[in-house]
Amino acid sequence: MASVEFRNVTKTFGSFNAVSDVSFSIGDGEFVCLLGPSGCGKTTSLRMIAGLETPTAGQVLIGGDDVTHYHPKDRQISMVFQDYALYPHMNLADNIAYPLKVRGKSVTERHGRAREVADVLKIGHLLDRLPSQISGGQQQRTSLARALVYPSQVYLFDEPLSNLDAKLRLEARGFLNHLQRDMGMTAVYVTHDQAEAMALATRIAVMDQGQIVQYASPIEIYRRPATTFVANFVGNPPMNLVPVDAVHGDGQLQLSAIGITLDGLTMSSAISAALGGGKTLTLGVRPEHLAIAEPGAPNTISGQLFANENMGPESLVTIERPDGSRVTARIFTDDHIALNDAVTLGFSREHVHLFDGVGNRIPADGE
Amino acid sequence: MKLTLSAFLGRIAFSALAALIGAAFALPLLWFLFAPFNARAELGLAVPDPWTLANFVTVFGNNFAVRALWNSLIQSVGGVILVGAAATLAAYALSRSALPGKRAVTYILLLFSSVVSGSAAMVPIFLIVSAAGLMDTHLAVILTFAGGLLPTAMFILRDFIDSIPKSYEESAMVAGASPVQAFFDVALPVIRPGIVVVVVWSFVNIWGSFLIPFILLRSDTNMPASVAIYSFYSEAGTPIVTLLAAYSLIYSLPVIALYLFVSWKFGFRFFGGIKA
Amino acid sequence: MTTTQIETKPKRKVRNFALLSNKAGAAFLTPAGLLVSVFVIVPFFWVIFVSFTNRTLLGKTALNPEFVGLANYFTLFDPSNFLQRGQFGFSLILTTQFVLASALFGQALLGLLLAWLIQTVPPWVKRITETFVIAAWILPEVVIGFAWFAFLDRDQGTLNAMLTSVGLPKGDFLLEQPFWVIVVFNTWRGAAFSMMLFGSAFSSIPPSYFQAADVAGASSWQKFRDIGLPLIRGHIVTDLILITMWTFNTFTPFLLTNGGPSYRTELVSIYNYRVAFNDFQFGKGAAVGVIMMLINLAFALVYLSLGRKKKG
Secondary structure (H helix, E strand, C coil), rough: CEEEEEEEEEEEECCEEEEEEEHHHHHHCEEEEECCCCCCCCCHHHHHHHHCCCCEEEEEEEEEECCCCCCCHHCEEEEECCCCCCCCCCCCCHHHHHHHHCCCCHHHHHHHHHHHHHHCCCCCHCCCCCHHCCCCCHHHHHHHHHHHHHCEEEEEECCCCCCCCHHHHHHHHHHHHHHHHHHCEEEEEEEHHCCCCCCHHCEEEEECEEEEEEEECCCHHHHHHCCCHHHHHHCCCEEEEEEEEEEEECCCCEEECCCEECCCEECHHHHHHHHCCCCEEEEEECCHHHHHCCCCCCCEEEEEEEEEEEECEEEEEEEEECCEEEEEEEEECCCCCCCEEEEEEEHHHHCCCCCCCCCCCCCCCCC | HHHHHHHHHHHHHHHHHHHHHHHHCCCCCCCCHHHHCCCCCCCCCCCCCCCCHHHHHHHCCCHHHHHHHHHHHHHHHHHHHHHHHHHHHHHHHHHHHCCCCCCHHHHHHHHHCCCCCCCHHHHHHHHHHHHHCCCCCHHHHHHHHHHHHHHHHHHHHHHHHHHHCCCCHHHHCCCCHHHHHHHHHHHHHHHHHHHHHHHHHHHHHHHHHHHHHHHHHHCCCCHHHHHHHHHHHHCCCCCCHHHHHHHHHHHHHHHHHHHHHHHHHHHHHHHHCCCC | CCCCCCCCCCCCECCCCCCCCCCHHHHHHHHHHHHHHHHHHHHHHEEEEEECCCEEECCHHCCCCCCCCCCHHHCCCCCCCCCCCCCCCHHHHHHHHHHHHHHHHHHHHHHEEEEHHEEEEEEHHHHHHHHHHHHHHCCCCCHHHHHHHHHHCCCCHHHHHHHHCCCCCCCCCCHHHHHHHHHHHHHHHHHHHHHHHHHHHHHHHCCHHHHHHHCCCCCCHHHHHHHHHCCCCHHHHHHHHHEEEEEECCCCCCHHHHHCCCCCCCCHHHHHHHHHHCEEHHHHHHHHHHHHHHHHHHHHHHHHHHHHHHHH
């Protein structure tokens, strides 16, 4: 196992900046998820670690060595591909043992080792089959087995679960989590699924437009999203974001928007700095921090019921505010609220997130 | 009910029309179903009485005819090996390397290959072959066909390779394979169906061709079956119909067999797009 | 899961990773590049060069041809006999008529009709019809030539036998109507390509489009006109250009008629052959080749620009 480091890495394709001046490091034994929408540069970053793309500028280090210009075969890494890349003409045993074959291992060693790994992944009984003769979930495990069959410095995963159906995906996610805890492997995992990233990662790098927006532990990203982009991307359903007008005087900050009542907040230096850029801020509250409240009570948002989706253990209650924007609450309710009924949703002070005019987080007191 | 009745009648009319056109296409070929098996066959359509393989025995007893088939085989197999190998390598490079200008190369080759047809370039091809001292040799035919078929073969294969995910070779290299190992262990086996199609296509083209060997070959000993058949029926006197019928059938068999093979293996539409 | 030591190997530096390095790529391209250069690209330029000489197959101008400028082209385009039988102009016009009648009209229309019919008929009718249409296309050209030679025979041929049986007079079609014989012949020979191209185009249209039309009560003709035809417009253009080029260059009718009788089926490809290899005038033959290639070039440029537009 080894660490990975990016030093001012840039990758351009023609005039398109896939990755712009990114620096970050991954500690030995860490499981880092690169999370972001498609085209954010996460896969390109992963492929630069693998050596399948060469950076336009900057350095990539694995275990302290500058591997920027190493051929992929010389990097001692493993990678699981989104489409699994199982060789259609080889049976599972040969697929799994291919890395050992190119390392010149004997047939007996190859097959013994392939069987060991396959047994752990519960595909030991399929070793004679061709990839086309097994299910999608089994194919996924075969590609994982091929990555685990030889010792690696870093394990790379390129959306390995995105081709599985929902149930298998959960199962595979649990297995990967177990594996990571068991092996303590250094892993870089690309995904656009925030739940996957939250479940697996020791740290998440949220990427947008070729840059890392926030690099922190899952809980930190959930509790203190650095930007409205992160707030919107992590959490399901995403955080409600409402533009509010800010007025401040005698140490107090008053925020106002139609249909919203808010207690005054204590002014902080961070807030006054943010207000230098304009007097519109963004207020954020997560759906799970909203609950039905009395109309007119402090710290509430009100509107008319737009939709009420029963999810089993909870409901997603969406209201439409007078300006047409919508706010969703994740609440436990059996109440029969009719369409267009007036609904008031309340939240508590400590669950309020504030973002400045360009979407950056304004740290709360004590952050 | 009226609607379904008219739809039903329409269906019958369509089927009848399709069958009629099919029959029109079959007519000129019907003769070939009977004459090879008729020891007294003439140019008229007649059911053999009795059915016999005597004509085939005559063909295989005719040294010139057998020799010509053998020549066809040499030229086709030689050409196919060259086209298959060179096109695979070139198409792989066009698909997988980052060579600057490969798009321009592709475009220029495609342009030239459609401009320089055999019937437009027969004079310079003749001159090049004779300048190289290859006149009246198998090699002349093999090389000419290899050059002429290669551009199209390359494009068919390049498209095929483009449609294969790069993750095959990428995963091999990440797992420690050198580019050579990745090519032979992973890429080549995955590309094989495309190579088979190209090889079959080249074989059928060379095997059935007439003009190029007709121009480049002079002596009877090198002549392929296509030229032999033409000389059988075009030269003075009445053609020996029995021999010709059986010989033409034998000569057509590889093409029919390969066609059936490809349509069984890949479905004939795939084959459809790529002849000529 | 493992305790094996990480092995260390010598590491080769790559400047810019690609699955195939530029050096290897160039090596991979070399064999094909050489063959294509010598047998496709060189002939293209050589034919232009030869067309400005009086090179012949035999005699002293075979070895030491003289530069004659545009003389070969002036001969080809000599207004005093341009349109006479056996001259270039006659051949060019004949070829144009041949392409119009047998490719653009015959092959394309018949192919379109077949492709549409075959969609709707029972599978066994489809299979039998397809088999014969495709057989006409894949069998070697000399075999086809001989088959038609037998089919059209004055005394015994199948066609005349059929005509007689319905009380019509026999005809020696190769002598009386040679042009229409090669038109029908080429239509018959090549319709399969258009049929298959249009067939695969039709089958790439989602069936739901036609089902929606069925629900709306459209007739078969309306479905063809309003859905099928507009959606395969691109394929039609492709088909027309390809079959035009192939028909323009085809040499196969030679196997049926030898260009005769008295030059009445002498297409430019056959004219080129006669000038170069019967009359042994390579310079003049080369000039014909150059004109053919220019015509090919025009079609190829149109075709390639269409292909580019589709990709871009």
